[in-house]
Amino acid sequence: MGRKKKNKPPTLRSDLAILTKLNLNTFVVLTNFFGFLLGSRYLHDGDWIFDGWLLFHTILGTACTAFGSAAFNQLMEIEEDARMERTADRPLPARRMIPVNAFGIGWALAAFGIIHLAIKVNPSSAYLAAAALGTYVFLYTPLKRTSSTNTLMGGIPGAIPPMIGWAAAGGNVFDERSWFLFAVLFLWQMPHFIAINWLCREEYEDAGYVMWANGDVSGKFSSRLSVLFSWAIAALGPFAYLRGYCDLTFAIGGTLAGIYMVILAMKFGKAGDRPAARKLFLYTLLYLPIGLTLLAVSWNSLTQ
Ligand code: HEM
Numbered sequence: 033m034g035r036k037k038k039n040k041p042p043t044l045r046s047d048l049a050i051l052t053k054l055n056l057n058t059f060v061v062l063t064n065f066f067g068f069l070l071g072s073r074y075l076h077d078g079d080w081i082f083d084g085w086l087l088f089h090t091i092l093g094t095a096c097t098a099f100g101s102a103a104f105n106q107l108m109e110i111e112e113d114a115r116m117e118r119t120a121d122r123p124l125p126a127r128r129m130i131p132v133n134a135f136g137i138g139w140a141l142a143a144f145g146i147i148h149l150a151i152k153v154n155p156s157s158a159y160l161a162a163a164a165l166g167t168y169v170f171l172y173t174p175l176k177r178t179s180s181t182n183t184l185m186g187g188i189p190g191a192i193p194p195m196i197g198w199a200a201a202g203g204n205v206f207d208e209r210s211w212f213l214f215a216v217l218f219l220w221q222m223p224h225f226i227a228i229n230w231l232c233r234e235e236y237e238d239a240g241y242v243m244w245a246n247g248d249v250s251g252k253f254s255s256r257l258s259v260l261f262s263w264a265i266a267a268l269g270p271f272a273y274l275r276g277y278c279d280l281t282f283a284i285g286g287t288l289a290g291i292y293m294v295i296l297a298m299k300f301g302k303a304g305d306r307p308a309a310r311k312l313f314l315y316t317l318l319y320l321p322i323g324l325t326l327l328a329v330s331w332n333s334l335t336q
């Protein structure tokens with residue numbers, strides 16, 4: 033997310049990509065897309081045909097809201113970001129962008145995103161996007177300075193985008209399947225972040241953040257937590273199958289993909305070193321497209 037190696041001189045374009053956390057939010061859009069796909073398949077006899085324009089408006093609105101929320105998050109953490117090597121070269125701490133400009137960009141993007149969803153998609157998708165922005169900016173971001181529960185709270189905005197997609201496709205937000213999508217993303221974020229958190233723990237400590245990995249030199253605590261959440265991820269396969277959400281493809285494939293995460297989390301605990309933690313982090317990034325694709329091909333429709 034931040035630029036660590038200064039291979040190329042920063043440009044306005046690269047600074048905007050950092051301010052909006054383009055890489056991370058590309059994945060957010062991916063989960064949004066899968067939510068839409070699963071909602072459409074569920075409501076339309078398992079058909080792969082869906083409304084392309086509705087999908088376009090959903091992705092545009094969600095992406096802009098997420099980009100705007102990233103700018104607000106960075107506006108609130110200028111001093112902390114300046115103290116961490118990973119984030120020191122972001123445009124605000126590096127003073128290449130003045131806060132008022134970032135504020136304007138954040139406002140314009142977030143307001144456009146939410147209003148666009150409300151007008152072009154539906155009110156529930158707009159409410160969900162506003163809830164994601166609110167929990168990210170007003171709950172998670174300030175909590176990083178005071179409580180390690182911040183990671184659980186950060187899981188909330190990260191898990192809402194697939195629900196936005198589901199609701200945009202016409203799915204009921206309160207349907208158990210919509211909450212299942214929330215659970216997939218919520219659980220996934222834990223090993224994903226625990227690995228990064230451990231890798232950057234000294235920086236987080238120096239910046240004054242209260243995180244799970246603070247003081248965990250051996251990595252044992254971080255590993256135990258990631259093993260626990262990875263087992264929960266593996267259990268999503270049988271759970272979805274038994275609830276009738278999907279067929280055996282995700283039941284088996286999703287479970288195996290989750291078990292591999294358990295193995296990597298255990299190996300990280302044994303080795304307690306950076307390569308093992310990095311492997312776990314990279315695998316979490318791989319799991320997401322694999323797990324969501326398996327879920328999409330496996331997904332049952334309302335009439336099945
Ligand atoms: C509790 C929630 C989350 C936290 C605290 C978190 C934190 C982070 C951090 C600190 C990095 C940067 C690693 C680095 O600079 O080397 C990162 C990378 C990444 N995260 Fe997350 N993340 C969370 C949720 C998500 C979600 C919901 C997604 C998307 C679905 C996501 C996708 C990514 C991707 C694609 C990267 C790698 C790209 C990059 O480093 O720019 N994360 N995450």
Ligand SMILES: CC(C)=CCC/C(C)=C/CC/C(C)=C/COP(=O)(O)OP(=O)(O)O
Pocket residue numbers: 033060094097098101102105119161164165168172186187189190193
């Ligand atoms: C529609 C909408 C608003 C979606 C929001 C999706 C979203 C951005 C989720 C946030 C996930 C998260 C807590 C990332 C870590 O941020 P961090 O700020 O701790 O990372 P950093 O240390 O790199 O700044």
